[in-house]
Amino acid sequence: MRIVVIVLLFLCCGSALPALAEPVEIRENGCKECHRFSSHDKEFYKGPDLFFAGNKFYKNWLTKFLQSPMVIREVNVFSGSNVLREESKAIDSHVALKEDESERVTNFLMTLRLPNLELGKVDEEPLSKGERARAKVLFERTFGCISCHRALNLVGKVRGGVSGPSLINSGERLKPDWVFNWLKKPQQFMHEGRMPVYDLNEETTVLITKYILNIRKNP
Ligand code: HEC
Ligand code: HEC
Numbered sequence: 001m002r003i004v005v006i007v008l009l010f011l012c013c014g015s016a017l018p019a020l021a022e023p024v025e026i027r028e029n030g031c032k033e034c035h036r037f038s039s040h041d042k043e044f045y046k047g048p049d050l051f052f053a054g055n056k057f058y059k060n061w062l063t064k065f066l067q068s069p070m071v072i073r074e075v076n077v078f079s080g081s082n083v084l085r086e087e088s089k090a091i092d093s094h095v096a097l098k099e100d101e102s103e104r105v106t107n108f109l110m111t112l113r114l115p116n117l118e119l120g121k122v123d124e125e126p127l128s129k130g131e132r133a134r135a136k137v138l139f140e141r142t143f144g145c146i147s148c149h150r151a152l153n154l155v156g157k158v159r160g161g162v163s164g165p166s167l168i169n170s171g172e173r174l175k176p177d178w179v180f181n182w183l184k185k186p187q188q189f190m191h192e193g194r195m196p197v198y199d200l201n202e203e204t205t206v207l208i209t210k211y212i213l214n215i216r217k218n219p
Helices: 002-012 024-028 059-067 099-109 129-142 176-184 202-213
Strands: 150-152 158-160
Touching: 024 099, 059 099, 129 202, 176 202
Parallel strands: none
Antiparallel strands: 150 158
């Protein structure tokens, strides 16, 4: 009888159970040697922070990335201040996991979240032509985002700088809520970010978020 109750409790209240255990693949592949998994960790790592992976990435994208990683940052990532060290070259190889491993690791990474993000600010409404034009000026001229980020020009040609992550097809990768928070209050994520902190109001932040997530390369 007791067993039945425990099983029932487990089935119905699974979500109330303690956080998903960390899969062995994380240790076996040295993920923590290159990525920060906790916001309390103040050291500098080679790879981007993952302690808010559940806020940042779409699950499908993450599962695929871990099986066949692609380059997002042509200049390697250093979250520290020693940014442009000689050896900061593009990664040409990232650990690749098998399908089942990738699913386990993804499920775990998706549980890594920050508590106090502002949610639901970016609605689904596409930008109007006028808004797009305004966002483009902000992105390219006013704030010069393009000098550090890969994007596309009007005819779909790749342009832009490489010191930040590429924003091409970022709509498949990044969740709108996360991008909004990243732009509005980057201090929540980084102790020493390498991107300028802009004092954007909410409306502009939504506009730019939608603009970025729409930088789409036709297959
Ligand atoms: C030798 C260092 C190293 C190891 C080990 C490593 N990574 Fe990475 N990882 C990187 C670097 C550098 C990047 C940035 C690549 C890019 O942007 O092109 C990256 C990118 C990523 C990204 C995309 C992050 C983003 O913000 O775009 C994820 C997710 C990721 N790694 C997860 C993992 C997991 C999970 C493991 C272990 C299975 C792992 N990494 C092991 C260095 C490493
Ligand atoms: C001086 C260079 C620079 C400028 C200008 C800049 N960024 Fe960035 N941006 C970066 C770097 C570097 C990162 C990676 C931060 C990190 O992980 O340390 C980044 C990260 C991002 C990310 C997160 C992408 C990801 O996959 O992690 C977004 C979104 C973004 N920037 C958008 C913008 C927008 C919008 C603007 C203009 C309002 C802008 N950036 C201006 C350098 C820049």
